[in-house]
Amino acid sequence: MSSELAIQARGLTKRFGNLTAVDHVDLDVPRATIYGFLGPNGSGKSTTIRMLCGLLTPSEGSADVLGLRVPDDASQLKPKIGYMTQKFSLFGDMTVFENLQFIAEIYSFPKQDRRRRIDELLEKYNLTRQRKQFASTMSGGQKQRLALACAVLHKPELLLLDEPTSAVDPQSRRDFWANLFRLAENGTTILVSTHYMDEAERCHRLAILDHGAKVADGTPQELQENTGMSIIEVLADDPYAAQSAIRTMPEVASVTQLGIRLRVLIPSTVDGALDLVEKTLAQHQVTAKVYASHASLEDVFVAVTMPPEQRAA
């Protein structure tokens, strides 16, 4: 992997009136990696992506994308990036083949290679049978494969994907990610936003955004190892009673119920967290199995997005 950065942003900020959609975000995205933006709706993922491809002008801060300044050099940048919008944005009244041909035309893809490139993409993205189908009549997964095929047609160095899998089933998502890994292997840098934990887990690196600010970044492992929380799992016959009991503890930062299990997050500054939980449950006459666990990405997310006073409790 080259140490060179595909994207370097410093203090990137975007305000819409009184609302600060993106608040001083710093980013370093290495080339040929899949970099994830994880965050809830309205956390500034789309706005950041739009600033990075020159669609929006930052209110403050700056970004270098593939060695070009945005938004000033956006016109030079456009041929080098592929962008897939959150909403399907191809032409519904054109066939799959016509859409691809149109995109090839727009990017001035060499005429003699056009046909071959389109056939190759149809094959790769499993759209050969849909070749003559109108885009509007396709399923969510097919539309998404077409959108990706269009976004990569001109072999961009950087691919920006704005919640690409929000409208597709799990199988399509698996296939989609297989395609992304293949692209990254061939040197494409991919920036993908998502609110699915399992997707975030597949990224090489990721940044967690909350209310427009970047609250954590690193590889998924790094993030999981550095939550600053003891993760305790409680298996109780009466999870509701157990939850009520645990909530009485001032040390607890968060309790989440997952089926009959409870995941309890307690800041690692608190010593003997496990014993503390056991003791509390015993006091409330709740029988439960209590054991330490490893942080999942969801735990990371919960930990980094909670208010600081709660985290330090």
Add this chain to the structure above:
Amino acid sequence: MRRDKLTFAMILAIPLMQILLFGYAINTDVRNLTTAVADEANTHRSRQLISELQQTQVTNITLRVATAGELQSLLRAGRISVGVHIPPDFDRRIVDPERAAIHLLTDGSDPTIGGIVDALKQMPLTFDTTPEQDRKEQVEVRTYYNPERRTPVNIIPGLIGVILTMTMMIFTAVAIVRERERGNLELLINTPVTSAELMIGKVVPYIAIGMLQLAVVLVAGDLLFDVPVRGSIVELYLAASLFIAANLALGLFVSTAVSTQFQAMQMTFFLLLPSILLSGFVFPFDGMPRFAQYLGEALPITHFIRLARGIMLREADLLSMTGALAYLALFSTVAITAAALRFSKRLD
């Protein structure tokens, strides 16, 4: 209402503006007809007649020419509405009950021709000194280009303009907005396509559609109403293509200014009304107050109607009407440039 200020403004401002504008601008009185005089007699009495003509305020004499032939070519080029021909033997004709003393040449391609002829016949002229009952008409009015004064012949050239204005503007007015609503635009502006390419790409296909519509109207006009195309069909198409381009460009500009398809439609209708009322399509252009004439002159349709009537009915050639042609070309260029400038390849 508070959240959609443009629509709110349209609800109140548009009817108010229009009632003010059209209430003052439109009247069916025939006044100030652009007139040229060919005084071949040039006597004391003929000069007296000319000054009386001027005082009636029905005619507005702007040109003096030497012969009746020159009057006809001015009429054909659409530069005048009325030609006054005073024959060399004017003084003798006045006293001759069998012959008309003056000839008025009128442009039958004007839809208000009926009113014009009536107004001209009723002009209070005093040169006629002989007793009323002895005389035939002293003023002979000749209607050129549509002697039977059939309404379809007058209406259809203007109607072409109205139809094209309506359809062409709507096509492009919603073009950009629709793509924005569907999300296509976000994809397109992220490609290397430039604003100008995008604008021209939106206009060119519709020119062909406009041409097709023109063909439909012309064929229907010919088959159903026997409306002729006396001049060159190629020139008519040339004039129409500029006019179509002007409307498309204007529609495109509207498209960059509004944010929903609904607003785009409203804007189009807002512009359509003056196109019908101030263009000389139904109401006499010469009779409108100065400010309304300026507004009318700004509209592409006013110029196209002149061109269409000229070519279709008066067999005029484009070279005699270059002013209207130049205006349409200028209008298209300005509007499409403005649209391309307004259309930013950014979302903010």
